[in-house]
Amino acid sequence: MAGDCASETATPIFDAVAALLRDESAFALATVVEGPVAGAKLLVRPDGTMGTLGDADLDRVVERDALGELAAGRSGVRHYGEHGEAREDHVRVFIESFAQPPRMLIFGAVDFTAALVRIAKVLGYRVTVCDAREVFATRQRFPLADEVVVDWPNRLLDQVGADLGPRDAVCVLTHDNKFDVPAIVSALATGVGYIGVMGSRRTHENRLVRLREAGVDDEGIARLRSPIGVDIGARTPEETAVSIVAEIVALRTGRSAQALSASSGPIHD
Amino acid sequence: MGEWRRSLVAMREILADLERWRRQGRSVALARVVDLEGSGPRLPGATMAVAADGEVAGSVSGGCVEGAVVAEALDVLDSGDRRLVSFGYSDDEAFAVGLTCGGTIHLFIEPLDW
Numbered sequence: 001m002a003g004d005c006a007s008e009t010a011t012p013i014f015d016a017v018a019a020l021l022r023d024e025s026a027f028a029l030a031t032v033v034e035g036p037v038a039g040a041k042l043l044v045r046p047d048g049t050m051g052t053l054g055d056a057d058l059d060r061v062v063e064r065d066a067l068g069e070l071a072a073g074r075s076g077v078r079h080y081g082e083h084g085e086a087r088e089d090h091v092r093v094f095i096e097s098f099a100q101p102p103r104m105l106i107f108g109a110v111d112f113t114a115a116l117v118r119i120a121k122v123l124g125y126r127v128t129v130c131d132a133r134e135v136f137a138t139r140q141r142f143p144l145a146d147e148v149v150v151d152w153p154n155r156l157l158d159q160v161g162a163d164l165g166p167r168d169a170v171c172v173l174t175h176d177n178k179f180d181v182p183a184i185v186s187a188l189a190t191g192v193g194y195i196g197v198m199g200s201r202r203t204h205e206n207r208l209v210r211l212r213e214a215g216v217d218d219e220g221i222a223r224l225r226s227p228i229g230v231d232i233g234a235r236t237p238e239e240t241a242v243s244i245v246a247e248i249v250a251l252r253t254g255r256s257a258q259a260l261s262a263s264s265g266p267i268h269d
Numbered sequence: 270m271g272e273w274r275r276s277l278v279a280m281r282e283i284l285a286d287l288e289r290w291r292r293q294g295r296s297v298a299l300a301r302v303v304d305l306e307g308s309g310p311r312l313p314g315a316t317m318a319v320a321a322d323g324e325v326a327g328s329v330s331g332g333c334v335e336g337a338v339v340a341e342a343l344d345v346l347d348s349g350d351r352r353l354v355s356f357g358y359s360d361d362e363a364f365a366v367g368l369t370c371g372g373t374i375h376l377f378i379e380p381l382d383w
Contacts, residue, residue, distance in 0.1 A: 014383055018287070033353050076303075076304065076313050
């Protein structure tokens with residue numbers, strides 16, 4: 001048996017990793033990088049593990065730590081004693097978190113939406129486009145979107161809002177108060193990290209009045225990025241999309257979005 | 270808090286290559302960034318794969334150490350010995366294959382046999 005198939009080694013953990021990546025499931029992969037069994041692996045999911053690092057106690061401790069790292073979205077090397085003891089340095093384990101991609105909900109199926117979908121996909125977002133008008137919210141117009149939903153934005157948020165967290169983004173591009181105001185009110189009721197709302201300064205002022213009428217307080221208003229985006233002088237839909245995602249990244253990292261050439265200090269945190 | 274996406278994309282973006290090489294019965298080494306000190310732009314989890322015939326997928330830095338990682342990966346495939354390797358200013362080798370951004374990068378290189 002000298003065929004290719006016979007010479008191919010079985011790779012059960014890699015095969016499981018490949019399937020989980022394809023499904024966009026959350027998991028962590030722990031690998032011994034220094035210690036008695038370098039290369040030993042433990043695949044950790046919220047509902048169980050696969051493989052072993054060579055010691056049942058070590059497996060148990062690393063499983064717990066890997067779930068913590070996964071929840072925090074961190075990857076890095078941790079060290080343990082032979083049986084998983086803390087503060088010992090017998091085994092070094094690289095724990096790599098594979099969190100689910102962050103979500104971006106884009107409300108309004110307009111020209112700017114198509115450009116924002118493209119750029120959000122480059123950044124790794126799972127993108128949903130939502131608009132109540134079925135002639136505009138079509139898959140043909142947004143082929144790269146993961147989902148195109150024909151519904152009122154606030155109704156979509158009622159369904160998925162509880163799952164949104166700090167890494168996720170809501171972009172309201174309709175600039176029509178009829179859709180915008182209920183969408184913004186619903187988005188403010190979630191834990192979503194970024195809420196950007198498109199519109200001119202005048203649209204923004206007018207919308208603020210409507211939002212206050214709808215019961216939004218100062219704290220809610222302060223959470224909104226409106227008008228949406230950072231000031232790069234964007235004109236085209238593509239340039240506007242860059243301005244929006246730049247604002248999302250800068251909000252997450254707490255940076256000012258000014259030119260690095262005009263500042264000093266470390267470029268990465 | 271930027272680690273999540275880099276890790277996810279790093280392995281995912283070379284998944285199709287890895288699976289194709291495996292189907293073709295080619296031996297593959299994986300090099301993964303496990304730690305970084307200083308100002309390196311890529312985060313833990315950045316992955317590069319090297320097939321035994323020298324074909325490469327993915328990357329682990331801005332291009333500063335890729336050549337040296339390929340050489341190490343081919344040696345890992347040859348010998349079967351997995352290893353931790355480091356490149357950077359704290360290393361003598363830094364003058365040969367340093368990171369231009371001034372950091373130190375630690376990689377784990379192993380055959381894809383798991």
